Amino acid sequence: xxxxxxxxxxxxxxxxxxxxxxxxxxxxxxxxxxxxxxxxxxxxxxxxxxxxxxxxxxxxxxxxxxxxxxxxxxxxxxxxxxxxxxxxxxxxxxxxxxxxxxxxxxxx
Numbered sequence: 001x002x003x004x005x006x007x008x009x010x011x012x013x014x015x016x017x018x019x020x021x022x023x024x025x026x027x028x029x030x031x032x033x034x035x036x037x038x039x040x041x042x043x044x045x046x047x048x049x050x051x052x053x054x055x056x057x058x059x060x061x062x063x064x065x066x067x068x069x070x071x072x073x074x075x076x077x078x079x080x081x082x083x084x085x086x087x088x089x090x091x092x093x094x095x096x097x098x099x100x101x102x103x104x105x106x107x108x
Contacts, residue, residue: 002074003095004067006088009060010039014086023065023081030076032069039063068095 012019020037027035040062067077074092081088 001068001095001097002071003091003093004069004074004077005091006065007090008063008065008088010063011060014084019086020063020065026080027065027067027069027073027077030069030080031073032067032077035065035067037063037065068097 006023008019008023010018010020014022017025024035024037067074069077
């Protein structure tokens, strides 16, 4: 299993669709069992500091799209992104996915 996290901005689009939505749909199409998009609250990077203030919420808030999937699914996802000629920074690390408690027990 691999964790792959893409870094982009909230308003970036690809073929008229918000890029984070496009990535989520691609992850699903390539066979990932789940993916999530996160807004950044605060941080810094190559474009300086940012904080999710009232004024920044109207601008380009950083977003991370995270997918945990098999090596094969991640490879297909990267291939699909590359075929679209998108340039996206990403983090990729091996992970072990576990669940606590008895999976057959309903939550109380």
